[in-house]
Amino acid sequence: MIEMKVISKRFGKVDPLSIDSYIKHDGYKGLEKAISNHPSHIIDEVEKSKIRGRGGAGFPTYIKVRALSKEAGKKYIVCNADEGEPGNFKDRMIMENDPHSVIEGMIIMAYATGAEQGYIYIRGEYQIAMNIMKETIKQAKDKGFLGKNIFNKGFNFEIEIRSGAGSYVCGEEFSLIESIEGKPGRSRTKPPFPTEKGIHNLPTLINNVETFANFPYIITIGGDKFAQIGTNSSTGTKLISLSGNVKKKGLYEVPFGTSIRDVIFKLGKGVKDDRKIKMVQLGGASGPIIPEYMLDMSIDFDRFENFDSKTGTGAIIVIDDRFDIFDILLTNMKFFVHQSCGKCAPCREGHIQIVNLLNKFINHRATEKDLMSLENLANVIQQTSLCGLGQTSMTSIISSLRYFRDDYFAKVRY
Structure with missing residues (x-):
């Protein structure tokens, strides 16, 4: 099989409403390892991993993390769970199946950067995910993973839930910040970027749900080992939301470098009624539409940029020859x-x-x-x-x- 389960390895194995179940499956091991080291070591490991943001743009994650760590005073960590792009459902699946991995990733980043306040901004339609994340935060706090003096290290971190009201544009980082502040979800001009002036004009790190869920794994196995997964320019795995005219729709996790064709035909089992593929849209409604002959292209940030595109959020929407x-x-x-x-x-x-x-x-x-x-x-x-x-x-x-x-x-x- 071409699947490689890293982020999704606990799906179906842990009870999302039980922190004990998560701990039993090596949960919070990454945090324990992280907090036993100096914060700068965590950032170095993230840099070695070469991980790029999983929210769509593919920006090198360590640059934002290091930038926030250099800022003084109060800082914020924000998890962008406003998954409004049609065709995408990976973030919802993470929150509903392995929510503590997101919390653990946020705590690790807070420790690395010196932030003491975090927010998870969840789209309003995700009520199940929202309820699960609220319970997850409560359990993490009860166990001492959140709150004051975490692991007796003098490290404090709190997380709160914020919800959108169905606005697609709030998935954009500055619109999201405006919404958290209680304002209409509209963007700002930039620079300055959020790591300089974010929530209440204070330094803010914003990452996607899938990105945060990768951090515990990176710290556990080490950045160098993580960088060996995938390709040189695109390390690790990617969650793929496969939908459209395929026989087996669903969420799949593959290492970067896997071809689009393999995802469609080996994991999705091909097109319904064995019809011909007319086109495939990548990343969701805001992604490129490509013809069938390009399906051998590998899922890779640099490879996609050669086609004036990005890997996007990982959606693959298959459209057969019945459609115009x-x-x-x-x-x-x-x-x-x-x-x-x-x-x-x-x-x-x-x-x-x-x-x-x-x-x-x-x-x-x-x-x-x-x-x-x-x-x-x-x-x-x-x-x-x-x-x-x-x-x-x-x-x-x-x-x-x-x-x-x-x-x-x-x-x-x-």
């Missing part, structure tokens, strides 16, 4: 029209115009000038939007124009 690419694009763009916070004009107005142009193609009323307008507008929205919503929402349009251009010409009226 314009139906997929229109659904995506209507979603972004609804989710835009409205703060910046390129995103607020641009998505509406994109929808209008797509409808012209669908109704065979588009001209070559409309094709040029669509391409130019998509690039403007991507390059000038304030936050990640507008900066990534055009990825499906731009990639489809690159790989499915004949589909556009077939709709053009001459």
Whole structure:
């Protein structure tokens, strides 16, 4: 099997509502090892591991951790569990199946950086995960893993739950910060970045659920050993949310370097009714749409960047030959029209115009000038939007124009 279970190794084996069950399966061993060392040692291990953020952007994690550790005064640790990207469900699965791994990862990072307050920002629709995480925090505090003088080291750390109200844009780090502060979820200009000025303008480290869940494992086995998993540029494993027209949908964990085709056909057992694949969307609604001949591409940060893409959050949505690419694009763009916070004009107005142009193609009323307008507008929205919503929402349009251009010409009226 091509699966390699690291983050998901306890799924189905531990009771998510029992800290004793977690401890029985080597839970909090990473924290015990971490806290027996100097905080700088933890950061060095994270750097050696070469782990990159699992939330989508793939930013080297140690850079943010080291930056926060150098800041003085009060600091915050934030777990971004606002999993609003359509097609993704990995973070929910972690919180519902192995919640203490997230808490343990946050405590390790708090110790490494000197932070004393943490937040888990969970999307409002994840009520089961929210209830589990609340109970997990309570149990961790009762056992002395949270609170005052943890492990008698004079180290203090508390975690609170915050919830979104269904806003997609709150998955963007500054919108998330605004929401935690009790303000409307709208982004800020940057720099400064959160590690300099985050919550209440104080230094803040924000990482994804999956990223935090990796830290106990990194500390337990060591950064060098972790770096041997996956590829040189993309170490460790990746949780993949596989959905769409596949026989066996689900969450899978594979080492970086595994091909997209292997995930679809070896883990997902291929396409339903053995139909042909028309396209695959990677990362969710804001990810690229690629044709079948590109499926041998490996899941790797550098490899994806060669195609003007990112590994994203790990979603793979398989779409067979019954579907028209314009139906997929229109659904995506209507979603972004609804989710835009409205703060910046390129995103607020641009998505509406994109929808209008797509409808012209669908109704065979588009001209070559409309094709040029669509391409130019998509690039403007991507390059000038304030936050990640507008900066990534055009990825499906731009990639489809690159790989499915004949589909556009077939709709053009001459």
